[in-house]
Amino acid sequence: MGHASSLFNGAGDQTLISRVSPTTQQREFLQASWNDLAEHLKVSLKAKHGYSISTWLQGSYKYGTLIKPVHSGEEYDVDLGVYFEWGKGEDIEPTADQLRCWVQQALIGYRSQCAEIRSVAEPPKERCSRTSYQHQFHIDTPVYHLNTDTDKRRLACLTKGWEASDPKAFYKWFRDALTGGEREQVRRLIRYLKAWAAVSFDDIPDSRPSSIFLTVLATKAYSDTWFARLLGLPDDDALIAIIREIHGRLNRDRRVQNPTTKEEENLNRMSDEAWVAFIPRLDTLLDVAERAADAADEGAAALIWSEAFSFLMPLPNVDEVELVDERTSRALMQLPDIDIAVYTGSGEQRRLVTNHRNQVAGVAKGSTLVFTIANPHIVPQFATIEWTVRNKGLDADSTSDLGHRRIGMQLLQAEEHAQYFGTHHMDCIIRVNGQVYAARRVPVTICDVQHKVPAPAQPTYTRLSMKRRR
DSSP, X not given: OOOOHXXXXXXXSOOHHHHHSOOHHHHHXXXXXXXXXXXXXXXXXXXXXXXXXXXXXXXXXXXXXXXXXXXXXXXXXXXXEEEEEEOTTOSSOOOHHHXXXXXHHHHHHHHTTXXXXXXXXXXXXXXXXXXXXXXXXXXXXXXXXEETTTOOEEXXXXXXXXXXXXXXXXXXXXXXXXXXXXXXXXXXXXXXXXXXXXXXXXXXXXXXXXXXXXXHHHHHHHHHTHHHHTTOOOHXXXXXXXXXXXXXXXXHOOOOBOTTOSSOOBSOOOOHHHHHHHHHHHHHHHHHHHHHHTOSSHHHHHHHHHHHHGGGSOOOSOSEEEEEOTTTOOBSSOOXXXXXXXXXXXXXXXXXXXXXXXXXXXXXXXXXXXXXXXXXXXXXXXXXXXXXXXXXXXXXXXXXXXXXXXXXXXOOEEEEEOOSSEEEEEEEEEEETTEEEEEEEEXXXXXXXXXXXXXXXXXXXXXXXXXXXX
């Protein structure tokens, strides 16, 4: 039984679902931008080419499974389908590449009218055009022919002509697969899986599962766990259940059929090499889920889940974590103390301005912070040390910099830069053979200060003791 449900979608300000979901302001900006673009395309394309034009929002935004970009430099992806409508009575039909050319020209023309647009990709992609905006998002515009006599749709590809494709049918399948609260839960579960994919495949991007691949797998797996859901499952237990289902499903058959087409359309488009690299990451996710299910308490479960979700996974509101032997009730290792040296400037101009231990009550934006384990002799010889930055707040959200993690043996020091106003955390976690032995959470408050800020009285720390399970 999982214990971390409140950290997945509880009432706290830091939950996994809140950390990976767009804010209300971000959603409103995305909606205003695609609405404006849709209106422009409908009016300008009809005026110039005479065909009735409709648009259809599709993809993750439409399904309610959109997640934030989790790394600096990444962008939101919004999909806006553009449909040229005509029936069988047309004497001369435009070709697929003609439609693509018309839409590309309309987007280039719109760029000069919209100050928020940064660029229009040239040449366009095989299956869509892409318009990139200033605020970390782009709108992909696939182009379709909608047959008004048969209500059939086909996608206009740049070089391969027409391709059978009906995103509206897929949306209806997803919408009708579940109802009410179950649909809302599966939307959250899909976002958790997409978050895992976003942080787990940086080194092998070709093996990163696609959004539609995860959507179909999660929806079908959730439907297959109907008996467990009769009693109602919290999000962490539901996630554990569908990870088990997905793991078994893909180990039996790597093909994932598009549920809306009668023809064989495999949504798993990974190459053999990419698939071979994907499976061990899926095995690791299952291992994390199984160990989280067996965890003794919320803190232990959260630290296990953080192996899969990295800096996206929030931790409980504790300052210290220690592993206690169940037989002797003694900690297996002393807690690490963290010294933080604060510098201003860079290179030869770098200057030490203050030192802190276990917390930074106030530091100026732009400062450099060097975190060092003050008592390195306590670290077991073959232990791994994780330094995980967990950013939060509007500044970090605006640049999609939610954090990062470094892991290494005897990694006794880490250097970071104070970039975003607010209180963030540097978490130092020490593991032996994968098991957490001790952890120290270092809160860092970045504020509008110019000089050294006197440290306040040492707070009363909250310590979490986890019993070693045998």
